[in-house]
Structures are given as structure tokens and as C-alpha cells.
Amino acid sequence: DVKVTQSSRYLVKRTGEKVFLECVQDMDHENMFWYRQDPGLGLRLIYFSYDVKMKEKGDIPEGYSVSREKKERFSLILESASTNQTSMYLCASADGFPYEQYFGPGTRLTVT
Amino acid sequence: QQPVQSPQAVILREGEDAVINCSSSKALYSVHWYRQKHGEAPVFLMILLKGGEQKGHEKISASFNEKKQQSSLYLTASQLSYSGTYFCGTGEGNFNKFYFGSGTKLNVKP
Numbered sequence: 001d002v003k004v005t006q007s008s009r010y011l012v013k014r015t016g017e018k019v020f021l022e023c024v025q026d027m028d029h030e031n032m033f034w035y036r037q038d039p040g041l042g043l044r045l046i047y048f049s050y051d052v053k054m055k056e057k058g059d060i061p062e063g064y065s066v067s068r069e070k071k072e073r074f075s076l077i078l079e080s081a082s083t084n085q086t087s088m089y090l091c092a093s094a095d096g097f098p099y100e101q102y103f104g105p106g107t108r109l110t111v112t
Numbered sequence: 113q114q115p116v117q118s119p120q121a122v123i124l125r126e127g128e129d130a131v132i133n134c135s136s137s138k139a140l141y142s143v144h145w146y147r148q149k150h151g152e153a154p155v156f157l158m159i160l161l162k163g164g165e166q167k168g169h170e171k172i173s174a175s176f177n178e179k180k181q182q183s184s185l186y187l188t189a190s191q192l193s194y195s196g197t198y199f200c201g202t203g204e205g206n207f208n209k210f211y212f213g214s215g216t217k218l219n220v221k222p
Contacts, residue, residue: 004153035212042114042199042214043154059113059211090153100144100156100167 003027004104006091012110019078021107023091030096032074033058034066037088037106049074081111113138115202117213124190124220132185132216134200138209143176143183144201147194148215154199157185187218195220 007022025032031050035043035058045058047066055066063085067075074093078085088108092101115136122130134143142161146154158168160176160183168174173186183202187194197217203210 040214043201043212044114045210045212100159101146101154102156103153105153 004091004093004102006089006104006107008107009105010108010110012112013078013081014112015082017078017081017111019081019109019111021076021078021089021091021109023074023076023093023104024072025074025093025102026072027093027095027102028071029093029102030071031094032068033092033094033101034064034074034076035090035092036060037090043090046076081109083111085109086111113209114211115200115213117198117200117216119216120214121217122219124194124218126192126220126222127189128220130187130190130218132187132198132200132218133182134184134202134213135180135182136202138181138202138204140176140178140181140202140204142203143174144203145172145174145183145185146199146201146212147196148199149196157198190218190220192220192222194218 004025033048034046049055049068065077090106091104094101115134118133145157148154176183197215199212199215201212
């Protein structure tokens with residue numbers, strides 16, 4: 001079974017802090033994704049990566065950056081956390097479009 | 113660009129049927145369906161591709177009308193385990209043009 005793990009289930013940070021969310025997948029998938037999930041808005045794509053060091057912006061990239069130095073690991077970085085970035089963050093991986101995405105358990109981030 | 117799902121919520125009794133719809137204003141290459149149970153990660157149900165190909169894990173059926181840019185998910189003889197929020201995701205060909213809907217919350221009662 002594909003396993004996607006995220007570094008933290010719950011995280012509390014202060015406004016202005018730099019925040020790192022990490023995601024690791026164990027199935028050698030090419031594609032990895034970061035979404036945020038907010039009530040009533042569904043899942044919105046922040047960034048995705050289709051190869052090591054390759055990335056593309058999704059629907060809501062503002063305020064975020066990403067890093068993919070190894071195939072199995074995809075990091076989401078909040079350069080200066082703000083309260084409007086309080087959300088559930090979900091990482092996913094997929095073996096090539098248009099195949100199914102496998103999601104991690106999510107990180108609930110609270111920025112105070 | 114985000115697809116529109118309907119209904120937003122539905123309550124069923126075990127054994128009843130339901131249909132969840134997903135529509136887009138854009139021409140679609142694929143439609144994905146996922147289910148998320150409370151407190152858990154979304155889980156893949158089915159992919160429908162332009163041209164008729166389908167790929168799914170469960171005994172859940174769906175349709176994809178390419179001309180109307182619509183998809184429907186059919187839940188027949190519902191079970192308690194079907195409860196959760198269902199999301200459709202629509203793609204125009206690339207992941208940077210892939211969007212999830214806001215979800216349909218399904219509650220199956222005994």
C-alpha cells in the first residue's frame with residue numbers, strides 16, 4: 001500500500017514565524033501535491049511537483065513556497081505565517097496523470 | 113474553475129440510492145471522485161477519462177458526459193460505511209488546471 005506521511009498532525013505557530021510542513025511518500029511517485037482544506041471551500045491546490053526540483057503553482061500559491069530536493073519528499077514553506085493561513089494542509093502523491101492521488105493524514109495548522 | 117457539486121448535503125437511510133453531481137464550465141479531460149470520512153484523508157474512488165475509460169476501486173458507478181462537462185456519482189443500496197464527504201476533481205489536462213469541488217456531505221442512517 002502507498003503510504004504518505006506528514007511531519008505533524010497538529011501545529012501551532014505565531015504570526016510571522018517561518019513554518020515548514022514536510023511530506024514523504026514511499027512509492028516512488030513522480031507527482032506530489034500540497035492542498036489546503038477549508039470548510040465550504042473543498043481542497044485547493046497550492047503547489048505541485050512533477051519531478052525533483054520541479055514545481056508549478058496551483059490555484060492559491062501566494063504566501064507559500066515549496067521544495068523538492070528528493071523524489072520522496074515535498075516540503076511546504078510558509079515564509080511568514082499569517083492568521084489567514086490557519087487551515088488543514090493535505091499532501092498527496094500520484095504516479096502520473098491522470099491517476100489517483102494518495103493523501104496523507106493532514107496537518108492542522110493554527111497561526112495565532 | 114472550481115467544479116460545482118450538488119447537492120451540498122444529503123441524508124439517506126441504509127439501502128437507499130443517491131446521486132451526486134459535478135459540473136464544470138470548462139472542457140474536461142478527466143473527472144476524479146474521492147471520499148473523505150470525518151478526521152481522515154480523502155480516499156480515491158474513481159477516475160473517468162475523456163473517451164470513456166474508467167478506473168475505480170469500489171463498487172460505485174459514475175458517468176462522465178464530456179459534452180455537458182458533467183459527471184455523476186451513483187451510490188446504490190447505500191451502506192453506513194458510505195457516509196462521508198464526496199469530492200469531485202476535474203482536470204483540463206494538466207495538474208496545474210486541476211480543481212476539486214467543495215464537497216457533498218452524505219449521511220447514511222440505519
